[in-house]
Amino acid sequence: MTQPSSPSAALIGVGVGPGDPELLTVRAVRVIRGADRVLAPSSAVDAVGRAESIVRQACPGVRVERLVFDMGEASGSVDAAADSVVEGIDAGQRLAFVTLGDPNVYSTFSSVAARVRERRPGTVVETVPGIMAFQELASRSDTVVLQNTERLALVTALEGTSALEGALDDPSQAVVVYKGGRHLPEMAKCLAAAGRLDGAVMGELLGLPGERVVPVADAAEGPAAYLATVIVPPCGRQVGERSELDLSEPEGSRPRAGDAVRGPEVLGVGDEVPRPQAGR
């Protein structure tokens, strides 16, 4: 049961983004195409999950195996998924486990990887980052999430709005809410009470048929999808707020002595820059 795995054996969690197959990274496409097996979570053996659907479009011809996760038997489902992975690892396979969004942010992958490592401690486990739903929602809704030194709180609302309410206590921070579709009407009430409804946007089924990207104020009449995403921009963004330009280390053209590892000094910033608001 504990035979050493092949040097090439690996479990790779691959983020496939929120829905649009064009949001896969080049690295994700390469890893999926190079894998011996591609595994995707599914709610039933005959149900094409969202991650599988993305792979089918982004990497035509790649066969995807379904790992069934029964939400009423989560622990057993993770065990069964780990069984399938361990079988492949023992056979020396490179396994790509595809997952919505990013594999290190709210992903089933981390549970499966942990279970596999318990059984085969030497297993090589890697991840490939993926675009997260809030990033695509920001793009689709023309929402600047963060500027300068603004802060972000990323919370969930699966069981209610308490984490959201806590995050709203600070009006200067942006808030992103995941998994709150069921509680969208209550979320809208919280936002209204905090004076934060203006500018707040909701997206569901991003990149899929039936996609909806709307102001939260226009979607408060009922529940949205389980994986709905909400962005609440900071309020009180100041015109003339100090701007931190994101210039990065010039490479090669202006070497500085001793800078190979640490890069150049912090770049100073100067004049004030109005906030982006035109046309929003």
Add this chain to the structure above:
Amino acid sequence: MTQPSSPSAALIGVGVGPGDPELLTVRAVRVIRGADRVLAPSSAVDAVGRAESIVRQACPGVRVERLVFDMGEASGSVDAAADSVVEGIDAGQRLAFVTLGDPNVYSTFSSVAARVRERRPGTVVETVPGIMAFQELASRSDTVVLQNTERLALVTALEGTSALEGALDDPSQAVVVYKGGRHLPEMAKCLAAAGRLDGAVMGELLGLPGERVVPVADAAEGPAAYLATVIVPPCGRQVGERSELDLSEPEGSRPRAGDAVRGPEVLGVGDEVPRPQAGR
């Protein structure tokens, strides 16, 4: 000065990720290759910035124009960049403005886009999401950032550790710190004082020559690069914590009446799942 722009004219902020050219999305590559002009921020006309370097590798043959941002004259630099963009918009061009990470998260792009919209209110402005540095750091350092209903605080430390200290007040939330390279030693002290040094990781120059991914405890002796990233995982992750599997809406195979827009009901979750911790 206010001539109507061509219907094809557009300014598109394209996130190119933190450094590895393989982290561009398929959409980003398409938009860059299809643009009439590709613009990249730079600190000098003869300095190849990080975003330009990424594009040179990911899209060989594409010519990149530098927009010089003088950190001592930020507002004037944004004006000059907007001048260049407006000239292209007036000529009916599709302009890709490439930016590290994501164009809606701490990006110069939003300042430039706002200035362009002030001058040409009808300008079509779009963005293409990009992988953020903390996602690549999580991948490289094998760090699960968020599980279940954990929360994330994303803060900056350009001017000191006060935002970090505030975020550490809640031991159950993960913290990501951007732009804190200069203050890394003080950050390490804060983390140690809060009992959060264990598991905290730092990455700089991700995907570039001289990349460093290390525990914060091993990097506390001096400043890191301006764009260094730190991840502080939540403490007190419980074995047996309730798990939310990220199963998504099955598509096509199991249609439900009236579900085209809102998707299926929230999926229930059941048994407890141990946290991923083996081998970390």
